[in-house]
Amino acid sequence: MDNSAIKIATAPLPTRKTLKSRKNIPFQIVRFAVFNIRMLKMVTRAHR
């Protein structure tokens, strides 16, 4: 029996603050920089 509906129904929901932060431009500029630095580090490691 597929119980995916139960799993989804009990999954944590983001708070209003989290949802807001996902669209907050200054905060997202920081996240953009962090994510890209992390990605670049990972790619550089693969290029060694």
Next chain:
Amino acid sequence: MARIVILGAGISGHTAALHLKRKLKNRHEIVVVSPNSNWNWIPSNIWVGVGKMSKNQVIFPLRPIYKRKGIEFRQAKATALWPEGDENSPQGAVDIVYTDPERLGDEERLTYDFLINATGPKLNFAATPGLGPDGNSLSVCTAQHAEETSKEFDKIVEALKRGERKTLVVGVGHGTCTCEGAAFEYTFNVEHELRERNVRDLAEVVYLTNEYDLGDFGVGGMQFAQRGFVTSSKMWTESLFRERNVRAILGAHVERVDPGVIYYEQLDGTKESLPFDFAMLLPPFRGADLKAFNSSGEDITSELFAPNGFLRVDADYTAKSYDSWTAEDWPKTYQSQSYENLFGIGIAFAPPHPISQPRTSPNGTLIAPAPPRTGMPSGVMGRIVAQSIADRLLSKSDAPLHKASMANMGAACIASAGASLKNGSAAAMTMYPIVPDFKRFPESGRDLKETTGEIGLGAHWTKLLLHYLFIYKAKARPLWFLIPE
């Protein structure tokens, strides 16, 4: 002068061609054979499929690029390999049939000194009756498919605007499909677009997948360290499905697609049907239909290729249980075990085993996500094989080969919805390594610091940035080689 023939001009083949030309200049001949005249940045087909980008924004013609760089281009399809040559010559050769409208159907036997098989996948819609654009479902696998899907999506939106209820199903069309990440991304693009067009309330969005858990993505899921806890891609993905009110059907093998109805079997053996108004289901992949012959003309296809049509390379293909495989089984140099001047890269090489745990239903149906080989590792494979061949041509014929195992490479997967700067949202994941290595990372097989997930506008900007950056690189614009694969 040696001739290097590259079969395929996708991410791995095209990357290999550009790097070879840069290294070898005009000292050796580079020939690219591809049945398509265009290069396609496939990750952005998702945006074409919801009308956020046009087809022409994700493709460009290859011929002018190759002309400018001095690379030979044959618009043709490879049909057979002669790695030992034929009765007339001991030099390796490949049979090609032209798809170029000016030479349509012409056949040629092209000799080579080195051959790179980068043919990508054959979209195996035939594995499921009724699957695909020639059947009863849609696809975003090619820019053309995505454009057609976008038109069908527009019709559904119009019907929703008239007040009709509609069911939109997105997922995979067979129990052994790969690319669940792309299906996941398209699901959330559809959901985002329905909200943007103010018709979300009358639409039911269903994600139909062969994954055992949400967040598996064919890589066995991921674990992240976040805010002092180790959390999983499963929990993170389930949360997103709850937030966006998307229904999921897991562990499904689609048996057939009739007009308006999908029939599928689940891991517990139950057989179900799902009525739909719009269904985008990805097909399973297999290798291009290449035959191989020895110099006497005997068929050696099964020696060179795995049963699924992918080229056997320097991996450990010993049959073993899922629990017994290790990261060491994965290929490092992508050189054929039988012929040292033959390489298989990108989707064309045969993975030694699945990454996600394969499962079988009580009826004996295999429901097992196949391992993904995304753009980032495919590009790296193209580059290292180009470096290996260049070293062997420019220095010593037995120069050591460059290595790039998927058990030592990371990948970023960005599922982005919307295509504008202010109005997008994306779920972005990085994982290192792609193939879990439990010796190095006993906890989860991956580095918890470098395996991450986050949702937000910033991740969407990254996807946009990669779109423009990789198209710039593929067009071999100035300093293209500084952009890492």
